[in-house]
Structure formats: C-alpha cells, structure tokens
Amino acid sequence: MAQTHHFDAILFDMDGTLVDSTAGVVGAWQLFAETYAGINVEEILSSAHGVRTVENLRNHCGITDTVELEREAERFEAAIVSSANKDGRSGIVKLPGVDAIMKDLQPGAKVPKPVWAICTSATRSYAKAALSAAGIVPPDIFVASEDVTQGKPAPDPYLLGAEKCGVDPTRCLVVEDAPAGIRSGKAAGAKVLGLLTTHTKDQVDDASPDFVVKNLSSVTMKISPDGGVDVTIST
Structure with missing residues (x-):
C-alpha cells in the first residue's frame, strides 16, 4: 500500500540514512x-x-x-x-534508493525555499568527505555537529535545519535510521520516517517514528510545482 504526503522540507540524517559507513x-x-x-x-x-x-x-x-x-x-x-x-576501494557508499531520491530533489527550476537539508551528528569535515566518497552532492542547507550545542536526541539539529530552510519544523519530514535521531525529529515536532538500515524494527519502533520502511527504495520524493515535496511511502 502506498500513501502520499506533502511536506515543506525533508531533513535527512546522513550515516545509515544516505550513506553506509x-x-x-x-x-x-x-x-x-x-x-x-x-x-x-x-x-x-x-x-x-x-x-x-x-x-x-x-x-x-x-x-x-x-x-x-x-x-x-x-x-x-x-x-x-x-x-x-x-x-x-571506497567503503562509504550510497544506501538503496538514495540515488533516485537525490536526483529527484535537484530542482529543474528555482524554488522559493530550500526543500531538503542534511542534519548530521558528524562534523562538517567528515560529513563532506563521506558524501564525496559516496558520490552525493551536499545540499545548500547543511547542519553538522559543531552547529548545535546539544546533539541528538535533543531537537536542536532538526530545529536548526528547518529554520535554515525557512519552514515550520512541524511541516517537515525527518528521515532517520537511529533511535536517537528519531527521537530528535519527534522532539522537534516533525513527522519522522524510520529506516531499518542499522537497527532492528523493535529498536526503531521503540523510538515511535510515524512511518517505517526497510530503506529508501520504498520511498519516492518529488518537488511540488508550488514548492515543498510530495513523498510517497510504500509499505
């Protein structure tokens, strides 16, 4: 079954969500x-x-x-x-489904506000190295470890990501694989998509995400003509 939801911005974790390191x-x-x-x-x-x-x-x-x-x-x-x-050989690689989503989130025309960001617990220097190794171009909005006083599971990384995108965090979808990150997104007031890429379903469910999928191959994301992103989740 597939369901489509509209969000003003998508806030991605990095390790275990976009890349496998x-x-x-x-x-x-x-x-x-x-x-x-x-x-x-x-x-x-x-x-x-x-x-x-x-x-x-x-x-x-x-x-x-x-x-x-x-x-x-x-x-x-x-x-x-x-x-x-x-x-x-590079041992840091894109996870399933990421390549298609990254291509779809590159706007063909200028959109009023940024529609996606990365909010990671890693430092900026490591995150850029990891993304480069995996062949992912960093978005304009990027929140790293040193940008916040409190890391996940505190809401700070995702609150800052939403702020930098110029949107209300309650209108965002956080994409996470770790319980600490899921709790961070929930504390920020966002909807959270939990991925089963690094933790068991019980561990992910215990953090209470709104949606759960195996990985991003079960998800499509399309930029809406009027801004924001339409997210279809197949379960």
Missing part, C-alpha cells in the same frame, strides 16, 4: 581500542550510532577536556574514512 566506523573504534583500555567495540556499536562523536568519545573513552575531545573527534572521523577505504 559501517566498515569505517568499526575500524575507527578498533583503532581507538588500542589507545583507550576497556573499550568494547561490539557494545559501543549497539548504542553509539546517531550520537555526536564528541559525546561518544566522552562516554566511552572518558575524555573530558574540550580541546582533547575536538582533536580526538577529528582523528576518529578521519579513521572512519581511512578504514572504509582500504584496498583501494
């Missing part, structure tokens, strides 16, 4: 386990996704100094890219 994230945590004793990579992977790198390093590595946190966050995110690109 799993191999790189695992490699980065394995590298940090050599520096910080007691890290259990498997346990971290089950809870760290969707949370800002600085907060993960504070929680799991015990780093409290602000300068050290920022320096280690840069090292961690650089390790994601290098770990994912072993053997001369």
Whole structure:
C-alpha cells in the first residue's frame, strides 16, 4: 500500500540514512581500542550510532577536556574514512534508493525555499568527505555537529535545519535510521520516517517514528510545482 504526503522540507540524517559507513566506523573504534583500555567495540556499536562523536568519545573513552575531545573527534572521523577505504576501494557508499531520491530533489527550476537539508551528528569535515566518497552532492542547507550545542536526541539539529530552510519544523519530514535521531525529529515536532538500515524494527519502533520502511527504495520524493515535496511511502 502506498500513501502520499506533502511536506515543506525533508531533513535527512546522513550515516545509515544516505550513506553506509559501517566498515569505517568499526575500524575507527578498533583503532581507538588500542589507545583507550576497556573499550568494547561490539557494545559501543549497539548504542553509539546517531550520537555526536564528541559525546561518544566522552562516554566511552572518558575524555573530558574540550580541546582533547575536538582533536580526538577529528582523528576518529578521519579513521572512519581511512578504514572504509582500504584496498583501494571506497567503503562509504550510497544506501538503496538514495540515488533516485537525490536526483529527484535537484530542482529543474528555482524554488522559493530550500526543500531538503542534511542534519548530521558528524562534523562538517567528515560529513563532506563521506558524501564525496559516496558520490552525493551536499545540499545548500547543511547542519553538522559543531552547529548545535546539544546533539541528538535533543531537537536542536532538526530545529536548526528547518529554520535554515525557512519552514515550520512541524511541516517537515525527518528521515532517520537511529533511535536517537528519531527521537530528535519527534522532539522537534516533525513527522519522522524510520529506516531499518542499522537497527532492528523493535529498536526503531521503540523510538515511535510515524512511518517505517526497510530503506529508501520504498520511498519516492518529488518537488511540488508550488514548492515543498510530495513523498510517497510504500509499505
């Protein structure tokens, strides 16, 4: 069954929503386990996704100094890219359905307001590297970790994304794969589409998204002639 809904703007998460960087994230945590004793990579992977790198390093590595946190966050995110690109191939790739949606969201004519944005828990430098590796052109509106005081699950990233798009957050669709990000979108007052790309259905359902699909291959997005985006979700 397919249902179509109209939204003023679409606010995408990045990792696990648009791109798959799993191999790189695992490699980065394995590298940090050599520096910080007691890290259990498997346990971290089950809870760290969707949370800002600085907060993960504070929680799991015990780093409290602000300068050290920022320096280690840069090292961690650089390790994601290098770990994912072993053997001369890019391990950061577009997820299913993303390519078609990205093409459809490029307006053929100027629209009154931006109709989509990326709101990520990653730093801007890593996010740009990851998008480049996956072959995705960043949108004009881009909210990164350093742009907000509080990261997901606080609503700040999605509230800022909606503000930059010049729209009411309650008229936005947030697209997320992580429970923390789903809760962030809900707290911002947006409708949320949950993807089953990195978490189980039970984990995603527990965060109470409005819609759930396996991945974006079940979704189409078309820019409306009068602005905004018509989203068709097949379940």
